Amino acid sequence: xxxxxxxxxxxxxxxxxxxxxxxxxxxxxxxxxxxxxxxxxxxxxxxxxxxxxxxxxxxxxxxxxxxxxxxxxxxxxxxxxxxxxxxxxxxxxxxxxxxxxxxxxxxxxxxxxxxxxxxxxxxxxxxxxxxxxxxxxxxxxxxxxxxxxxxxxxxxxxxxxxxxxxxxxxxxxxxxxxxxxxxxxxxxxxxxxxxxxxxxxxxxxxxxxxxxxxxxxxxxxxxxxxxxxxxxxxxxxxxxxxxxxxxxxxxxxxxxxxxxxxxxxxxxxxxxxxxxxxxxxxxxxxxxxxxxxxxxxxxxxxxxxxxxxxxxxxxxxxxxxxxxxxxxxxxxxxxxxxxxxxxxxxxxxxxxxxxxxxxxxxxxxxxxxxxxxxxxxxxxxxxxxxxxxxxxxxxxxxxxxxxxxxxxxxxxxxxxxxxxxxxxxxx
Amino acid sequence: xxxxxxxxxxxxxxxxxxxxxxxxxxxxxxxxxxxxxxxxxxxxxxxxxxxxxxxxxxxxxxxxxxxxxxxxxxxxxxxxxxxxxxxxxxxxxxxxxxxxxxxxxxxxxxxxxxxxxxxxxxxxxxxxxxxxxxxxxxxxxxxxxxxxxxxxxxxxxxxxxxxxxxxxxxxxxxxxxxxxxxxxxxxxxxxxxxxxxxxxxxxxxxxxxxxxxxxxxxxxxxxxxxxxxxxxxxxxxxxxxxxxxxxxxxxxxxxxxxxxxxxxxxxxxxxxxxxxxxxxxxxxxxxxxxxxxxxxxxxxxxxxxxxxxxxxxxxxxxxxxxxxxxxxxxxxxxxxxxxxxxxxxxxxxxxxxxxxxxxxxxxxxxxxxxxxxxxxxxxxxxxxxxxxxxxxxxxxxxxxxxxxxxxxxxxxxxxxxxxxxxxxxxxxxxxxxxxxxxxxxxxxxxxxxxxx
Numbered sequence: 047x048x049x050x051x052x053x054x055x056x057x058x059x060x061x062x063x064x065x066x067x068x069x070x071x072x073x074x075x076x077x078x079x080x081x082x083x084x085x086x087x088x089x090x091x092x093x094x095x096x097x098x099x100x101x102x103x104x105x106x107x108x109x110x111x112x113x114x115x116x117x118x119x120x121x122x123x124x125x126x127x128x129x130x131x132x133x134x135x136x137x138x139x140x141x142x143x144x145x146x147x148x149x150x151x152x153x154x155x156x157x158x159x160x161x162x163x164x165x166x167x168x169x170x171x172x173x174x175x176x177x178x179x180x181x182x183x184x185x186x187x188x189x190x191x192x193x194x195x196x197x198x199x200x201x202x203x204x205x206x207x208x209x210x211x212x213x214x215x216x217x218x219x220x221x222x223x224x225x226x227x228x229x230x231x232x233x234x235x236x237x238x239x240x241x242x243x244x245x246x247x248x249x250x251x252x253x254x255x256x257x258x259x260x261x262x263x264x265x266x267x268x269x270x271x272x273x274x275x276x277x278x279x280x281x282x283x284x285x286x287x288x289x290x291x292x293x294x295x296x297x298x299x300x301x302x303x304x305x306x307x308x309x310x311x312x313x314x315x316x317x318x319x320x321x322x323x324x325x326x327x328x329x330x331x332x333x334x335x336x337x338x339x340x341x342x343x344x345x346x347x348x349x350x351x352x353x354x355x356x357x358x359x360x361x362x363x364x365x366x367x368x369x370x371x372x373x374x375x376x377x378x379x380x381x382x383x384x385x386x387x388x389x390x391x392x393x394x395x396x397x398x399x400x401x402x403x404x405x406x407x408x409x410x411x412x413x414x415x416x417x418x419x420x421x422x423x424x425x426x427x428x429x430x431x432x433x434x435x436x437x438x439x440x441x442x443x444x445x446x447x448x449x450x451x452x453x454x455x456x457x458x459x460x461x462x463x464x465x466x467x468x469x470x471x472x473x
Numbered sequence: 474x475x476x477x478x479x480x481x482x483x484x485x486x487x488x489x490x491x492x493x494x495x496x497x498x499x500x501x502x503x504x505x506x507x508x509x510x511x512x513x514x515x516x517x518x519x520x521x522x523x524x525x526x527x528x529x530x531x532x533x534x535x536x537x538x539x540x541x542x543x544x545x546x547x548x549x550x551x552x553x554x555x556x557x558x559x560x561x562x563x564x565x566x567x568x569x570x571x572x573x574x575x576x577x578x579x580x581x582x583x584x585x586x587x588x589x590x591x592x593x594x595x596x597x598x599x600x601x602x603x604x605x606x607x608x609x610x611x612x613x614x615x616x617x618x619x620x621x622x623x624x625x626x627x628x629x630x631x632x633x634x635x636x637x638x639x640x641x642x643x644x645x646x647x648x649x650x651x652x653x654x655x656x657x658x659x660x661x662x663x664x665x666x667x668x669x670x671x672x673x674x675x676x677x678x679x680x681x682x683x684x685x686x687x688x689x690x691x692x693x694x695x696x697x698x699x700x701x702x703x704x705x706x707x708x709x710x711x712x713x714x715x716x717x718x719x720x721x722x723x724x725x726x727x728x729x730x731x732x733x734x735x736x737x738x739x740x741x742x743x744x745x746x747x748x749x750x751x752x753x754x755x756x757x758x759x760x761x762x763x764x765x766x767x768x769x770x771x772x773x774x775x776x777x778x779x780x781x782x783x784x785x786x787x788x789x790x791x792x793x794x795x796x797x798x799x800x801x802x803x804x805x806x807x808x809x810x811x812x813x814x815x816x817x818x819x820x821x822x823x824x825x826x827x828x829x830x831x832x833x834x835x836x837x838x839x840x841x842x843x844x845x846x847x848x849x850x851x852x853x854x855x856x857x858x859x860x861x862x863x864x865x866x867x868x869x870x871x872x873x874x875x876x877x878x879x880x881x882x883x884x885x886x887x888x889x890x891x892x893x894x895x896x897x898x899x900x901x902x903x904x905x906x907x908x909x910x911x912x913x914x915x916x917x918x919x920x921x922x923x924x925x
Contacts (some may be wrong), residue, residue: 052915053517075516076843077491117775120765122484125833127840130765146840151485157615159481178803182734186781186801189733191626250491262479294731317872327570328561337558341614344621366621393566402569404587407517411848 047426053410054434057420058158058253060260064269067240068260069195069420070253073413079249080144081153081285082417083161084425087237088137090210090216092356098180098217101134103233105176108132112163116172126152130393134215137354138425144414147250147251154247155326162267165235165296177222184216186439192295193466203287203462204358208235209279211353213465222226230266234413239270244424248417279353285335287462292469297344299364301464302378309352319357323390323408324361324381331394332363336377342369346392354426355407359455369422379458387454389445403442408454411454414451419459474560493843495507495869496852499690500859506678506706507695510856511690516847518588520686520749521849523544524598525857526703527708528580528674530652537655542663543612543619544582544670550611552604555613563597564590567851572599575652577790579860580674585850588687598682599700602675607667619659627924630736630902631801633727636736636804637921641725641898642795676707681860687847714792714836716742722815722916728905729923735804735903739814742894743796746789746862752875754796758787760799760834761892769819770849777813778823779806782795791862804903808911811899815915820855825881839876842869 057071092099110116110131123130143153188194192287199215204224205212216222245264247256307313324346325332336343346363361382365374392397409415416433423432479485498512530541549571550557564571571584571594582601584594605685626632637649643649653659682701684693719741744750755763762769762785779802788794798818802810845851859868901908905920912918 076846077493078843113483117766117771124764124766124837126487126840127837127842129844144844146487146490146843148488148490150488152487153479155479155485163481175775175778179774179781181804182779182801183781185734185803190630190736190801192625217879227772266478287613293627297628305749327565329558329565334558338614339619341617344618344625365622366617378826393562396650397562397566397568400566400587402568404519404570404585407519408585408586409849410519411519413847 054405055410055416057430058257059430062240062261064265064267065239066264067244068257069244069246069424070251070256071246071248071416071420072251073248073416074250076413077147077250077252078144078413079147079150079153079156079207079247080142080417081150082140082142082246082421083157084138084140084244084263084421084424085238086137086138086242088139089196089215089271090136092210092213093239094208094213095221096229097213097221099225099229100139100232100323101216102176102180102222102269103230104117104132104134104139105180106168106172106230107160109176110167110173111157111159112165112166114156115454116167118131118141122152122156127164133444135413136211136215140418140421142414142417143184143226145192149253150247150256151259151263154259158263159246161238161240161264164238165231168227168234169228173225173227173230174308177225181219183223188216189215191301194468195301196301196464198239198289198291200301200360200462200464201358203464204283204303204305206279210354212354235270237273238463240267241269241271244421246417246424247324248420249413283460283462286458289463290465290467294469295466296468297364297367298369298374298468299362299466300371300375300378300415302349302361302375302382302458303462303464304359306350306357306455308356309354312439312447313451314357315414316443316447317350317357317455318450319398319402319440320390320451321350321444322384322401323394324348324385326401327397329397332381335381336363336374341378342366342374342376352422371467375465382452382456386449386456387448390448395445399440403437406437476903477683478827482629483502485727490884496846498856500866501694503698504736505702507697507701508860509694510681510860511577511684511688511693512852512856513690514685514852515687518687518802519585519849520588520591520594520684520688521583521853522594522598523581523583523853524681524859525681525683526580526675527679528670529575530577530671530800531647531712532674533647533650536658537651537662537666539619539656539860540662540666540670541580542616542653543659544667545575546615546619547607547611547667548605548671549573549582549601551606551608552600552609554600555568556603560597562602564593567593573601577648577652577794578777590740591688595700595847596694602701605671607664607671609664611665612664616659616662618652620656622653623656623659625869628859630729630732633923634736634900634902636645637725637727637900638740638795638797638898641723642719642742643716646716647712648714648716648792669880672705673707674707675704676709677701677704678706679708680704681857683698683853683856683860685724685853685856697718699803711791718742718893719898722895722897724899724912724916724918725901726905726908726912727900727902727923729902730904730906732804733910735802735807736902737800737802737810738797738900739795739811739897742793743787744891745791745793747791749779750887750891752872753879753883754891756838756876757821757884757892758796758887759783759838760826760830761785761817769814772813772817773800773810777806777809779803783814791821804907807901807903807908808914811912811915815894818892822885822888825885828881831879831881831884832851835876835879839873842873879887886889
């Protein structure tokens with residue numbers, strides 16, 4: 047079949063003297079600009095007993111800096127019609143402001159102020175408030191949510207003590223409560239340096255003007271020392287991990303987790319393409335068999351996350367009432383065994399590739415996604431141009447590579463199974 | 474590169490603003506009653522197509538709650554030409570998606586796919602809209618799935634709170650039920666019910682074909698003419714929704730012992746999307762609870778740290794959708810959070826807002842408008858709003874002009890007319906033992922179990 051022509055996104059890249067890497071992309075479709083900063087620090091850089099720090103710190107970055115008042119970050123952005131947010135993940139923390147394009151310098155000023163001039167605004171009172179806010183965030187998103195503990199427990203089963211993907215990004219409640227102001231300051235000095243950051247400016251800009259403005263606001267922020275290395279234990283999982291968890295739910299749900307290849311490796315893309323053959327759409331294999339034909343699942347999905355030190359591959363299914371969790375677990379395992387033993391059907395592969403293409407174009411419509419992809423590829427691989435090439439990875443893969451991925455990774459010895467079951471049936 | 478040392482003590486001055494104009498679009502009602510809205514957006518090779526019909530929850534007959542939802546669920550599970558799997562495969566093999574669903578005001582059939590596959594998308598939408606067969610076995614399969622969905626919903630404290638709030642505010646009207654229905658009504662729906670609903674609500678008059686993307690709008694017009702004319706004319710008569718206001722504050726606690734937190738909602742009946750007060754209500758809602766720096770979020774989150782976030786929302790509907798305050802709070806702070814929230818709602822109708830608050834809010838609501846136009850589905854949603862609520866083509870330009878004309882005095886008048894802090898339902902889902910003592914000072918408390 048014919049293929050729609052890929053969109054070729056042009057960009058400029060620069061590195062300031064202080065080590066800040068800058069990507070500039072002109073996208074004049076709308077009078078908007080997004081200022082997007084990635085710091086190469088996430089929960090992976092924390093220590094056991096001191097978890098949740100990277101995320102708590104993200105909250106502190108919205109509490110003002112030397113020249114920006116406590117609640118002024120959002121106020122200044124919103125009053126010109128902008129939006130702002132941030133997020134923390136295992137490997138990175140990101141921040142953005144999307145603004146009417148003539149307010150580009152407002153975004154640069156805000157990001158530069160908190161990169162270079164944060165410490166005077168870090169107060170005990172702000173920390174106390176944000177600790178409570180984050181504890182409520184943890185309650186809302188994890189503890190009070192059906193199956194909300196799944197991600198946390200699955201990672202604890204998959205990764206041994208000391209492994210930096212073992213603990214949850216939001217942190218454990220006791221650790222959040224114990225965070226001190228001095229630790230917050232040290233964290234800032236260690237990780238929030240221009241040489242540990244990437245700035246992408248995407249939108250209705252003139253890149254030649256924008257780099258002058260970037261240099262003006264960020265150029266005089268001093269570089270920091272190199273950050274401490276993260277040690278990733280390399281020992282394999284070494285045997286199946288399994289937990290049955292009675293919980294306050296009415297429908298059993300199965301989570302199968304596997305340690306996977308690092309994001310960026312060819313096997314990672316094979317895994318991602320495999321998830322698109324297995325799930326996504328009513329004609330996918332897992333949906334057809336488990337939801338449509340056998341009607342033992344209410345929903346089913348397969349996913350792989352882009353972690354830089356080894357991804358987690360996950361299959362999740364919710365059981366219909368009256369279906370034992372173990373029955374559904376076994377059915378999922380059989381599908382994965384088949385993926386390891388047989389080539390995917392050509393029709394499944396075609397559907398998965400086309401789906402990737404559609405998703406790629408859909409994602410590129412959004413300014414903030416373009417900026418995030420530029421920052422992500424620069425942060426992990428120093429390769430912003432990957433935005434134009436990543437989709438080709440999926441088109442090049444053949445069925446054998448999907449099968450080989452499954453045969454190597456989706457095996458019992460590399461698997462953690464977490465079964466949520468209604469509490470009353472397991473007293 | 475050398476640069477002047479910047480003055481960091483004040484925000485930098487803006488450059489020159491570039492104007493935003495609503496993208497051009499075609500809007501035409503065919504002789505047979507079907508309305509067509511189409512716009513070309515060719516930055517990426519995608520198209521988004523949607524047939525929007527009157528088949529929403531608004532038309533659920535009493536005793537058959539969930540009928541609109543089940544009809545939409547089964548409509549794409551079989552046509553005269555294709556079975557359920559063939560329908561799914563037809564678009565998915567091309568990398569596209571196809572789905573049917575409802576909200577209160579509409580039923581929709583929607584597909585998104587690569588532009589080169591536009592003919593396939595049109596063919597499938599037309600086939601599913603005009604030739605569905607509602608096979609018995611698919612109805613049974615979907616019925617089981619929907620009944621399971623109701624069970625799943627009852628695990629979720631936020632959704633439990635939403636359902637209870639609707640039941641209290643809209644008792645006796647069609648808005649009192651969840652869109653997916655009640656277990657007993659879903660269990661009793663028959664194939665005849667689905668076919669009758671389909672015939673009544675999937676009609677030419679009252680329906681719109683919306684197409685946005687890398688396409689030719691004129692060609693869409695011709696396709697629309699050719700493909701949908703076999704639908705019945707319609708439209709169905711629209712039911713009136715006039716719920717009685719609550720006589721005072723009423724408190725409901727849904728007991729969830731051991732819950733780690735409490736889901737709290739405060740709400741009352743709001744204004745229809747077409748009401749002239751809707752635009753000032755957008756500003757009022759944004760100022761009180763619709764943005765991070767809103768009064769309620771700054772109070773509950775940044776001042777008191779009761780919550781990760783508190784917000785208010787309007788619900789745009791043909792009838793009067795609810796005005797709701799939405800917050801998940803530490804259980805021990807629930808009473809205090811409710812008191813602070815009610816205090817903010819009273820204050821907004823007692824005092825003029827500060828001039829800077831009005832200015833900042835209007836500037837935000839106007840300024841953020843272009844942000845909501847990224848991509849085909851964003852534009853399609855705007856066109857859908859024009860069509861479903863019968864708004865004129867220049868509505869959004871007038872909206873952007875209307876916003877800065879809103880005064881503090883007008884907001885106060887609208888608040889006094891439309892915000893009713895002394896006639897709200899307060900719903901808390903969490904441990905009753907801890908919640909009742911905190912909430913009984915507000916008004917009579919009814920404790921309910923999580924539905925079975």
